[in-house]
Amino acid sequence: MKASIIIIGDEILLGKVTDTNSGAIARVLDPAGWQIGDIVTVGDEREEIAEAVERALKRSQLVITTGGLGPTKDDITKGVLTDIFGGELCMNHEVTENIRRVFALRGLTLNPLTEAQALVPSSCRVIQNRYGTAPIMWFEKDGKVLVSMPGVPFETEGMLPEVAAAISERFTPDSEVSHASVMVTGITESALATRLEGYEASLPTGLHLAYLPQPGLIHLRIDGIGAKGAGVSERVAEAHRRLLDELGDLAILDHEASAAQLVIEVMKRRGLTVATAESCTGGNIAHRLTMVPGSSEVYVGSIVSYANDVKINVLGVKAEDIEREGAVSREVVEQMAQGALRVTGADCAVATSGIAGPGGGSAEKPIGTVWMAWATATGTTSRVFKFPGNRSRVIDRASTEALLGLLKLT
Amino acid sequence: MKASIIIIGDEILLGKVTDTNSGAIARVLDPAGWQIGDIVTVGDEREEIAEAVERALKRSQLVITTGGLGPTKDDITKGVLTDIFGGELCMNHEVTENIRRVFALRGLTLNPLTEAQALVPSSCRVIQNRYGTAPIMWFEKDGKVLVSMPGVPFETEGMLPEVAAAISERFTPDSEVSHASVMVTGITESALATRLEGYEASLPTGLHLAYLPQPGLIHLRIDGIGAKGAGVSERVAEAHRRLLDELGDLAILDHEASAAQLVIEVMKRRGLTVATAESCTGGNIAHRLTMVPGSSEVYVGSIVSYANDVKINVLGVKAEDIEREGAVSREVVEQMAQGALRVTGADCAVATSGIAGPGGGSAEKPIGTVWMAWATATGTTSRVFKFPGNRSRVIDRASTEALLGLLKLT
Numbered sequence: 084m085k086a087s088i089i090i091i092g093d094e095i096l097l098g099k100v101t102d103t104n105s106g107a108i109a110r111v112l113d114p115a116g117w118q119i120g121d122i123v124t125v126g127d128e129r130e131e132i133a134e135a136v137e138r139a140l141k142r143s144q145l146v147i148t149t150g151g152l153g154p155t156k157d158d159i160t161k162g163v164l165t166d167i168f169g170g171e172l173c174m175n176h177e178v179t180e181n182i183r184r185v186f187a188l189r190g191l192t193l194n195p196l197t198e199a200q201a202l203v204p205s206s207c208r209v210i211q212n213r214y215g216t217a218p219i220m221w222f223e224k225d226g227k228v229l230v231s232m233p234g235v236p237f238e239t240e241g242m243l244p245e246v247a248a249a250i251s252e253r254f255t256p257d258s259e260v261s262h263a264s265v266m267v268t269g270i271t272e273s274a275l276a277t278r279l280e281g282y283e284a285s286l287p288t289g290l291h292l293a294y295l296p297q298p299g300l301i302h303l304r305i306d307g308i309g310a311k312g313a314g315v316s317e318r319v320a321e322a323h324r325r326l327l328d329e330l331g332d333l334a335i336l337d338h339e340a341s342a343a344q345l346v347i348e349v350m351k352r353r354g355l356t357v358a359t360a361e362s363c364t365g366g367n368i369a370h371r372l373t374m375v376p377g378s379s380e381v382y383v384g385s386i387v388s389y390a391n392d393v394k395i396n397v398l399g400v401k402a403e404d405i406e407r408e409g410a411v412s413r414e415v416v417e418q419m420a421q422g423a424l425r426v427t428g429a430d431c432a433v434a435t436s437g438i439a440g441p442g443g444g445s446a447e448k449p450i451g452t453v454w455m456a457w458a459t460a461t462g463t464t465s466r467v468f469k470f471p472g473n474r475s476r477v478i479d480r481a482s483t484e485a486l487l488g489l490l491k492l493t
Numbered sequence: 494m495k496a497s498i499i500i501i502g503d504e505i506l507l508g509k510v511t512d513t514n515s516g517a518i519a520r521v522l523d524p525a526g527w528q529i530g531d532i533v534t535v536g537d538e539r540e541e542i543a544e545a546v547e548r549a550l551k552r553s554q555l556v557i558t559t560g561g562l563g564p565t566k567d568d569i570t571k572g573v574l575t576d577i578f579g580g581e582l583c584m585n586h587e588v589t590e591n592i593r594r595v596f597a598l599r600g601l602t603l604n605p606l607t608e609a610q611a612l613v614p615s616s617c618r619v620i621q622n623r624y625g626t627a628p629i630m631w632f633e634k635d636g637k638v639l640v641s642m643p644g645v646p647f648e649t650e651g652m653l654p655e656v657a658a659a660i661s662e663r664f665t666p667d668s669e670v671s672h673a674s675v676m677v678t679g680i681t682e683s684a685l686a687t688r689l690e691g692y693e694a695s696l697p698t699g700l701h702l703a704y705l706p707q708p709g710l711i712h713l714r715i716d717g718i719g720a721k722g723a724g725v726s727e728r729v730a731e732a733h734r735r736l737l738d739e740l741g742d743l744a745i746l747d748h749e750a751s752a753a754q755l756v757i758e759v760m761k762r763r764g765l766t767v768a769t770a771e772s773c774t775g776g777n778i779a780h781r782l783t784m785v786p787g788s789s790e791v792y793v794g795s796i797v798s799y800a801n802d803v804k805i806n807v808l809g810v811k812a813e814d815i816e817r818e819g820a821v822s823r824e825v826v827e828q829m830a831q832g833a834l835r836v837t838g839a840d841c842a843v844a845t846s847g848i849a850g851p852g853g854g855s856a857e858k859p860i861g862t863v864w865m866a867w868a869t870a871t872g873t874t875s876r877v878f879k880f881p882g883n884r885s886r887v888i889d890r891a892s893t894e895a896l897l898g899l900l901k902l903t
Contacts, residue, residue: 093716094705096529098519099749101511105534109508119506120541124515124532131530197683214881235706237882273607295504306503339509359797365783366776369797373775376851376884384803387769387779387795389788393837397796397807427803441786471624472647474786 084254086117087139090124091132091150091160092234104149104232104239111247116260116311117145127151132163140167140227145250150234152200152217161204161220164231168222170206175218178209182216207231210249214241221249228253260308261316263323264339267301267330268487275301275333282329289315290322298480299487302339335490342486343371343378349490350381350431357489358429359385360398360419362410363437363453367482383427388419398422411436411448413456413465420458420465431459431492433485437468439477453481457488494664496527497549500534501542501560501570502644514559514642514649521657526670526721527555537561542573550577550637555660560644562610562627571614571630574641578632580616585628588619592626617641620659624651631659638663671717671726673733674749677740678897682706685713685743692739699725700732708890709897712749745900752896753781753788759900760791760841767899768839769795770808770829772820773847773863777892793839798829808832821846821858823866823875830868830875841869841902843895847878849887863891867898 088108094100105122112119120142125131132151139146151160165172178201186193200216203209207220210230215238220231230246232239267275272294283292289309295302305322309315327334336345350357359368369385372378386397391410394400400418408414419434437453444450451472456465466488470480498518504510515532522529530552535541542561549556561570575582588611596603610626613619617630620640625648630641640656642649677685682704693702699719705712715732719725737744746755760767769778779795782788796807801820804810810828818824829844847863854860861882866875876898880890 093703094714095516096519096532097523098516099705099712099714101513101516103511106505106508106511109506113507120535121545122506122534125530135531191681194683194687196686237886241882271601273604276606277604293503295509302509304504304509356800361776361779365788366771366779366795366797367783369771369776369795369799370780373777373797373799374885374888378775379799383800384807385776385779385795385797385799386807387776387783387797389779389783389795390766390793390837393794396838397794397836426807427800428806472651475784476647478784 084117084145084257085120085143086112086145086147087120087143088122089132089135089139089146089148090122091127091148092124093126095124095150096126103236104234107236107240107243108147108149111243112145112147112250113260114262115247115251116258118258118260118308127159129159129163132160133167136163136167136229140224140229144227144254146227146229147232147246148229149232149239152231152233160231161202164220164222164229165204165206168204168206168224168229170204172202173205175201175203175209177211178203178218181211181218185216210242210245212238212242214238219246257311258308259311259313259315260306261319262307263305263319264337265303265323265326265330265334266336266338266340266345267303267333268299268335270301270333272296272301275303279326279329282326286322287318290318292326297342298483300342300483304339341371341375342483344375346372346486346489347375347378347381351377355381355430356383356428357381358383358423358427358432359485360423360432360434361385361387362389362394362419362435363439364435364478364482364485365389365439367478368433368435368485371482371486383429386419386423386426394419394422397426399425409448411438411452411454413454413467416454417456417458417463417465420456420463424458424460431457431489433457433489435481435485437477437481439474439481441474451477453477453484455481455485455488457492459492494527494555494667495530495553496522496555496557497530497553498532499542499545499549499556499558500532501537501558502534503536505534505560506536513646514644517646517650517653518557518559521653522555522557522660523670523672525657525661526668528668528670528718537569539569539573542570543577546573546577546639550634550639554637554664556637556639557642557656558639559642559649562641562643570641571612574630574632574639575614575616578614578616578634578639580614582612583615585611585613585619587621588613588628591621591628595626620652620655622648622652624648629656667721668718669721669723669725671729673715673729674747675713675733675736675740675744676746676748676750676755677711677713677743678709678745680711680743682711685711689736689739692736696732697728700728702736707752708893710752710893714749751781751785752893754785756782756896756899757785757788757791761787765791765840766793766838767791768793768833768837768842769895770833770842770844771795771797772799772804772829772845773849774845774888774892774895775799775849777888778843778845778895781892781896793837796829796833796836804829807836809835819858821848821862821864823864823877826864826866827868827873827875830866830873834868834870841867841899843867843899845891845895847887847891849884849891851884861887863887863894865891865895865898867902869902
């Protein structure tokens with residue numbers, strides 16, 4: 084069965100805010116057997132919202148909208164939905180109670196604008212929002228369902244399990260969807276595609292191989308769809324086994340993982356602890372590793388030595404080497420990695436020192452120059468990279484290479 | 494004039510990848526006077542892409558698509574565009590040269606699949622992609638323009654200035670758009686909306702006030718649109734001045750800024766340096782601060798003391814206090830902040846220690862409990878927070894509160 088997602092908000096159309104709600108919704112609907120046909124983002128304009136909703140209701144059995152439910156004047160979704168589904172805006176006492184509860188928890192007092200959030204179309208069923216004040220509204224018309232959710236990602240993500248359960252109760256999808264992933268390194272996307280031509284041609288109907296390249300990694304995903312109970316997940320599992328055989332050592336993991344998750348999984352398996360010493364990556368490697376639940380079993384911490392004094396005083400880098408070679412140099416980054424091992428007591432460490440821009444570049448060391456060193460008790464290796472792109476890209480790419488380099492330590 | 498954006502890719506529909514291209518495109522088109530009517534995401538399916546393109550060409554003078562141009566088999570955009578705009582797929586020698594150049598730079602050798610990227614519809618004009626192998630294709634039909642760009646964000650972002658210049662040359666927008674922002678703290682969105690009711694009512698036609706709440710901050714944006722040369726930007730500037738007067742001390746900055754940018758700007762103005770000591774935030778505060786260009790004038794670094802040994806050995810936290818009070822406690826977090834001041838020599842420091850989950854919670858200290866301390870040479874203050882939500886949300890909210898707390902130090 085088909086589903087459509089509509090994201091409402093000028094801030095997203097203008098590129099001021101990145102939409103993450105559609106992804107969160109998709110990650111819940113897809114495994115439940117829904118095919119997401121499209122995601123449409125429209126601004127806070129009555130006609131645009133109305134047109135997007137009418138169109139989605141034609142295309143799909145299920146429509147989920149997010150946004151346009153706040154207490155301020157630029158939020159008009161409720162009026163549009165009342166026009167489409169009928170009824171009139173009425174004060175809902177349970178919603179009022181919920182708003183009072185949320186405000187009390189936050190230690191705030193109510194005002195008339197917030198109270199207006201309790202006005203809901205009489206044509207909808209309310210699912211109480213346990214994470215905020217905007218009510219979740221469930222509409223039905225001609226066998227189609229529209230669920231209106233809040234724009235705040237935290238509220239929508241928090242309420243998704245409850246909304247998904249209500250959807251499962253209402254619909255019994257007639258198709259089944261299954262996915263399996265392999266993470267690959269050490270080969271380009273096109274060389275991999277050439278190598279897998281025969282494998283792809285051999286895939287049974289309903290199965291499809293998708294390439295999702297990331298810097299230094301390729302995520303291969305087998306997507307399967309078929310009638311419910313017709314063995315789709317078994318066929319995907321079989322294709323997954325064959326893919327792993329076909330890839331041999333190129334496959335580093337048999338499920339989806341980010342570079343940081345790979346490091347945590349592989350190091351946990353090897354029983355090793357990790358530390359970082361970061362200059363140009365400024366804590367991003369530490370952040371990525373510590374976003375992985377359970378990372379504390381592997382990761383002990385980082386010295387983010389942004390200033391040279393911190394490199395010298397905390398990591399023990401020699402001031403004369405910074406003076407002579409510059410902070411972005413093999414000598415300095417190797418001392419940083421060794422210093423991180425020493426002060427944290429970890430089994431392995433990676434250090435970064437580079438020029439992320441927009442300032443600081445020179446002819447000899449242009450923006451994007453990043454020195455990295457990986458150290459263990461038995462030795463230190465180092466390498467210089469030249470990354471293209473802006474500050475954020477240089478930091479991101481350098482962090483990924485630093486992580487992937489840890490996987491090569493033995 | 495109206496523009497539409499189409500994002501092509503199963504990985505985005507399935508929520509495996511977050512689209513950032515539409516935002517990058519919007520941030521270029523909006524200031525150039527384009528009204529972005531909608532952003533539509535569709536999968537790698539011929540009919541879906543064709544329908545989205547036909548519809549966008551009806552709605553808008555300008556359509557920009559991204560994605561579906563890679564060398565692998567799931568990319569079919571080129572065929573769809575040939576069907577719509579006519580012509581046939583022909584080998585383009587300049588594109589072949591560009592692919593060779595990019596591959597040589599990356600030290601890779603060509604293969605037949607990559608060479609097929611040089612096949613382009615004869616109906617398009619090619620803009621060479623200086624950041625990758627997929628050519629950018631410019632189509633025209635009945636006075637409308639469609640530009641097909643790559644899906645890889647780095648390539649699309651890199652090529653946007655050149656594409657925007659070509660668009661400006663081709664079109665002369667008849668309307669003008671202007672924006673101005675104010676960052677506000679210390680008030681709820683609804684209380685702020687009540688306070689600004691009179692102000693909002695007084696705004697001239699074509700001007701609109703948008704509320705973009707973030708944790709601990711509200712971003713107010715004045716949006717203005719009008720005929721070219723009719724003084725829209727002057728009216729927005731005047732409304733901006735009046736808004737700043739109206740808000741007084743609630744306004745902490747007269748332009749858009751993240752919490753990290755606020756810290757860097759305010760501390761630079763005060764001539765103070767900042768350090769961090771992070772346990773549960775795991776380097777995220779350091780990462781956010783160092784993403785700000787020029788942050789090295791203010792920020793000296795962080796001790797990410799994820800393991801207790803690092804708290805003790807690097808920051809000088811007393812082992813017996815960790816033993817007695819636990820790592821998530823006032824005693825420990827205050828010693829962490831003081832330790833960060835001592836080892837980095839910064840003027841002020843913030844430290845975090847908490848339970849981000851999913852593991853580690855207890856009845857006394859549930860998941861979301863975060864202790865924070867802010868230290869200067871003259872004293873240390875601390876506070877405990879209970880954040881709702883999952884690991885990523887706890888880390889994010891704690892980082893924001895830590896940053897906003899730095900602004901209160903005097």
